Amino acid sequence: MIVEFISRAILLSIPLLYGATGEILTEKSGHLNLGIPGIMYGGAIGGVIGAFLYENACGNAAENMNPILTILIPLLTSILFSVLMGLIYSFMTVTLRANQNVTGLALTTFGIGLGNFFGGSLVKLVQSDLPSIALTKTSKIFKAELPFAKDLGWFGEIFLSHDFLAYAAIAIALIATFILNRTRVGLNLRAVGENPATADAAGINVTAYKYIATCIGSAVAGLGGLQYVMAYADGVWSNNAFGDRGWMAIALVIFALWKPSMAILGAFLFGALCNANNYVQGLGTETQELFKMLPYVVTLIVLIITSLRKKREHQPPESLGLPYFREER
Amino acid sequence: MSQKSKKHHEPFIHIVKRDELAPAKAWGIRIGAIVLGVLLIGLISSILTGEGFFEVYEIMFRGVFGRLFEGKTNMLWKFLQDTAILLCLGLAVAPAFKMKFWNCGAEGQALIGGLAGMFCMIQFGGKLPEFFLVPLVIAVSIIAGAIWGVIPAIFKAKWNTNETLFTLMMNYMATQLIAYYVYIVGGGSNVINPVSTGALPVIGNLQYLTNILIVALLTVAVYVYLKYSKQGYEIAVVGESQNTARYIGINVKKVVLRTMMLSGAICGVAGMLLVAGTDHSINTNTVGGQGFTAIMVAWLGKFNPAIMTLMAGLIIFLRTGAAKVADLNFLNSSFADISVGVVILLLVGCEFFIQYSVRLRHGKKGV
Numbered sequence: 001m002i003v004e005f006i007s008r009a010i011l012l013s014i015p016l017l018y019g020a021t022g023e024i025l026t027e028k029s030g031h032l033n034l035g036i037p038g039i040m041y042g043g044a045i046g047g048v049i050g051a052f053l054y055e056n057a058c059g060n061a062a063e064n065m066n067p068i069l070t071i072l073i074p075l076l077t078s079i080l081f082s083v084l085m086g087l088i089y090s091f092m093t094v095t096l097r098a099n100q101n102v103t104g105l106a107l108t109t110f111g112i113g114l115g116n117f118f119g120g121s122l123v124k125l126v127q128s129d130l131p132s133i134a135l136t137k138t139s140k141i142f143k144a145e146l147p148f149a150k151d152l153g154w155f156g157e158i159f160l161s162h163d164f165l166a167y168a169a170i171a172i173a174l175i176a177t178f179i180l181n182r183t184r185v186g187l188n189l190r191a192v193g194e195n196p197a198t199a200d201a202a203g204i205n206v207t208a209y210k211y212i213a214t215c216i217g218s219a220v221a222g223l224g225g226l227q228y229v230m231a232y233a234d235g236v237w238s239n240n241a242f243g244d245r246g247w248m249a250i251a252l253v254i255f256a257l258w259k260p261s262m263a264i265l266g267a268f269l270f271g272a273l274c275n276a277n278n279y280v281q282g283l284g285t286e287t288q289e290l291f292k293m294l295p296y297v298v299t300l301i302v303l304i305i306t307s308l309r310k311k312r313e314h315q316p317p318e319s320l321g322l323p324y325f326r327e328e329r
Numbered sequence: 330m331s332q333k334s335k336k337h338h339e340p341f342i343h344i345v346k347r348d349e350l351a352p353a354k355a356w357g358i359r360i361g362a363i364v365l366g367v368l369l370i371g372l373i374s375s376i377l378t379g380e381g382f383f384e385v386y387e388i389m390f391r392g393v394f395g396r397l398f399e400g401k402t403n404m405l406w407k408f409l410q411d412t413a414i415l416l417c418l419g420l421a422v423a424p425a426f427k428m429k430f431w432n433c434g435a436e437g438q439a440l441i442g443g444l445a446g447m448f449c450m451i452q453f454g455g456k457l458p459e460f461f462l463v464p465l466v467i468a469v470s471i472i473a474g475a476i477w478g479v480i481p482a483i484f485k486a487k488w489n490t491n492e493t494l495f496t497l498m499m500n501y502m503a504t505q506l507i508a509y510y511v512y513i514v515g516g517g518s519n520v521i522n523p524v525s526t527g528a529l530p531v532i533g534n535l536q537y538l539t540n541i542l543i544v545a546l547l548t549v550a551v552y553v554y555l556k557y558s559k560q561g562y563e564i565a566v567v568g569e570s571q572n573t574a575r576y577i578g579i580n581v582k583k584v585v586l587r588t589m590m591l592s593g594a595i596c597g598v599a600g601m602l603l604v605a606g607t608d609h610s611i612n613t614n615t616v617g618g619q620g621f622t623a624i625m626v627a628w629l630g631k632f633n634p635a636i637m638t639l640m641a642g643l644i645i646f647l648r649t650g651a652a653k654v655a656d657l658n659f660l661n662s663s664f665a666d667i668s669v670g671v672v673i674l675l676l677v678g679c680e681f682f683i684q685y686s687v688r689l690r691h692g693k694k695g696v
Contacts, residue, residue, distance in 0.1 A: 032493065034433075092674065096681035101431050101493060102628045105621050106673040113666025120661025125377070239661070247497060254494055285517065289508040296498045296505075303498070307490040316491065327346065 003154040005279050013271030017169045018224025019249025020263040021176050026217035029210045030193040030319045031093055034104025036221050037246020038111020039085045043222020044229045045115040046081025047074035048237050051138040062137045070141045082222025083215050090214040094207055097323040116239040139235030165227040172220055176260040189213055193317035196324040251299040257314045270295045343688045355683045362679035366672035378658040385654055392653025393646050410537035413544035416641040418623030420551045421595035423632045424588050428568045434496025435596050436620025437503035438474045442597030443604035444507055445473030447611045454526030462527040470601035471594045478593015486582040504613045511612055523609035540606045552634040564588055625673050644669055
């Protein structure tokens with residue numbers, strides 16, 4: 001049971017990790033993107049649309065489907081959707097200097113609407129005779145695990161039994177850590193987030209950094225939505241099923257103190273906390289509801305402690321949430 | 330330096346901050362953005378549904394107001410009620426946002442206010458006389474909302490804890506508390522049966538009139554408070570510059586705490602109106618994400634309650650209308666969220682053209 005619990009916690013943690021890594025990249029450029037929950041919905045539905053159209057084009061028969069295309073098409077459509085939404089956000093906040101909170105919230109409304117709308121109407125829009133969206137064939141290919149994972153007992157189930165997007169999430173978080181801390185690009189990006197005026201004076205293209213960080217961050221976050229649909233939900237789309245995971249990913253950013261590598265551990269902890277209510281013995285349903293509060297309470301405590309201790313390396317980027325206009329000093 | 334490098338350094342477009350655009354012009358730009366958004370929605374819906382471009386608007390209008398011209402006012406009342414609730418939440422966040430305190434927790438504050446009211450209605454219903462119970466429900470809702478709102482403010486004032494994230498987390502704590510309470514009271518059925526004790530009185534036969542009147546009074550009160558009171562002035566100064574506020578002797582911490590208490594209290598009113606005024610019950614979806622929409626209402630209305638009323642009306646119109654268009658064509662009603670999102674994004678974006686002017690190279694004046 002412990003093995004199952006851990007394995008399940010890892011599965012639950014992956015969308016959060018994607019969302020948090022994406023949000024960290026964006027926040028490092030000084031932009032608090034509250035549109036992430038919407039972008040994750042956007043990424044999810046983008047992937048679903050791609051996969052749905054491909055399955056339809058293959059006549060809904062598994063033998064016609066090319067495994068590589070089955071993975072590539074949803075991946076690309078998912079990234080396309082989330083990058084487009086990231087572009088909207090960065091155009092609004094970087095070029096038009098709109099308020100980041102309001103833009104983000106509007107984008108979240110828009111993205112969740114987009115996801116639920118296409119999720120609920122795609123079947124009708126393409127005039128398919130399927131009753132609802134169930135991409136089980138695509139999901140099966142997405143979830144392909146290593147052939148020998150089953151033979152390795154608990155070790156196999158915990159570490160080797162996941163879908164490739166789960167490993168990709170951890171890889172992306174590690175790469176992001178490396179880029180942020182060990183490369184010039186990362187140094188420049190952090191400079192932009194801390195003090196754009198100084199970065200600008202040093203010859204860094206502030207606008208380009210902000211745009212690229214936001215768009216890559218959105219693409220990463222969108223993959224979280226895709227992973228949720230394909231791996232956790234077995235390719236079955238149901239409206240609002242993704243829930244508030246996007247907000248939890250934003251909470252995770254604080255918990256991880258703006259470090260993607262910490263987010264890996266944090267995501268696992270959040271996954272475990274979200275899941276714990278099913279495994280603690282003797283809980284009534286009502287106490288389970290209180291248990292679901294845990295991730296938020298833990299985040300609040302971390303938020304308070306970081307603001308109390310004022311350690312410099314644990315603070316949010318200095319100019320987080322502020323627009324930058326070169327001529328206004 | 331050669332001429333070549335000089336040429337290189339003159340960008341094609343140049344952005345200049347405007348001094349101040351005449352209000353009439355500024356509103357022209359905003360109304361232009363709204364019109365553009367509404368046209369865009371019409372276009373998208375007619376492509377998606379195959380209805381004619383103008384028929385879409387007809388459906389929207391009928392979806393919102395029903396058969397108003399044939400004397401049936403029930404849909405109109407529903408429209409006013411929805412607008413009133415959204416406006417009430419907007420009125421709650423406006424003082425906080427004007428102070429640059431990003432209160433993203435209106436959802437949670439309203440839910441907690443509603444929860445406290447519900448608790449009183451269930452606990453004391455039948456045990457206390459109605460003339461005592463109703464004021465009690467109102468007071469307890471307001472106090473609960475104020476407490477939920479002041480907690481992030483305390484941390485903000487004392488340790489500068491990020492309030493955006495703090496209030497967001499408090500939303501989900503409120504949601505889970507309600508899930509817990511609903512389960513206990515509902516006995517596992519996830520529904521609380523409507524309780525009529527302690528409910529707000531109904532004026533005439535009009536179910537929503539009480540709510541609408543309360544919000545109308547509140548709108549005037551907030552307008553006067555923000556514009557003519559000393560406290561409203563302090564909020565404006567703190568929002569513009571905390572250093573200036575300190576310099577002229579305003580106690581910034583006190584203003585932050587007081588304003589957030591007010592903000593939470595008005596959210597509590599909204600929760601109370603929903604629970605004691607309309608639903609007589611509560612669930613995790615009672616506020617339905619309107620706490621976030623309300624932020625946009627406040628922002629788009631420039632924290633001016635009069636304009637906010639129009640914005641709330643516009644958003645409710647688009648939401649109800651677009652949902653109707655989608656429903657009629659068997660599409661998902663989340664089309665409403667897309668429409669609202671499009672218009673808000675356009676409105677937020679158009680502020681750029683009010684604050685800045687874009688000039689083309691060689692000093693030619695552009696947009």
